[in-house]
Amino acid sequence: MTRRREKAAQPVGTRRAAREFAFRVLFEADRGDLPLDTVFVRAEGQMRDGDDTFPRLNEEALTFARELVDGIGAHRAEIDETLQRTIRGWSFGQMAQTDLNVLRLATFEMGHTPEPHPPVIESAVRIARKFGGDDSGRFVNGVLAGLSRNMKTAPAAPQLDEQDDEEQAVPGHAAGESGPEERG
Numbered sequence: 001m002t003r004r005r006e007k008a009a010q011p012v013g014t015r016r017a018a019r020e021f022a023f024r025v026l027f028e029a030d031r032g033d034l035p036l037d038t039v040f041v042r043a044e045g046q047m048r049d050g051d052d053t054f055p056r057l058n059e060e061a062l063t064f065a066r067e068l069v070d071g072i073g074a075h076r077a078e079i080d081e082t083l084q085r086t087i088r089g090w091s092f093g094q095m096a097q098t099d100l101n102v103l104r105l106a107t108f109e110m111g112h113t114p115e116p117h118p119p120v121i122e123s124a125v126r127i128a129r130k131f132g133g134d135d136s137g138r139f140v141n142g143v144l145a146g147l148s149r150n151m152k153t154a155p156a157a158p159q160l161d162e163q164d165d166e167e168q169a170v171p172g173h174a175a176g177e178s179g180p181e182e183r184g
Contacts, residue, residue: 015115016123018061019105021047021054022068023127026101036073040066072108079107086147098132102140110144110151117148 021043029039044062047054057065072079080092083103092100106124110117121144128136 012055013058013061015061015064015119016126017055017057018065019068019109019123020127020130021057021062021065022072023101023105023131024054025065025069026072026105027097027131030097030101036069040069068105068109071112072104075108075112076104079104079111082107082111082147083143086150087143096132096136099128099136099139102128102132102136103143106140106144107147110148117144117151121145121148 025036025040025043028034028043029036032039043054047056050056083100084092087095087103102124105127106120109115109120121141124144125137125141128140132140
């Protein structure tokens with residue numbers, strides 16, 4: 001325990017620490033029904049004032065955490081829709097808020113950043129184990145592994161040439177293909 005506090009006193013520049021910071025902001029915003037930006041600014045202030053509740057991030061890691069929180073705020077409906085299609089047998093109301101927010105964070109990063117999926121999943125599992133219940137790590141790993149497989153096998157969005165601008169295309173669907181929601 002003491003070793004962790006000593007390590008936390010030094011600014012951390014890892015993406016994992018930034019993900020944990022972003023997760024904690026998401027969790028607090030959801031629990032308090034507060035705007036993400038308000039919670040982020042407060043958490044950043046607490047971190048800078050030396051509050052050991054949050055990992056002390058260097059500027060690069062703090063910027064990454066901000067990008068994650070802003071991205072989730074901008075894409076929340078899409079992220080939740082993706083998770084609802086991916087998770088079988090569980091509704092959001094049945095899930096632990098910890099697990100749901102870890103999944104939201106990782107789903108945003110997997111779908112909206114160039115970060116490879118394995119380190120995103122590994123970080124999500126670690127956060128789930130640290131803050132969640134006994135089975136949180138396994139649950140998060142299973143959901144994200146399935147999501148990663150689905151993302152890799154999903155049809156790519158068609159690329160339109162300038163001469164094709166007038167044609168209507170549905171992103172992610174080629175003619176005659178069904179979307180993931182239509183597959184068995």
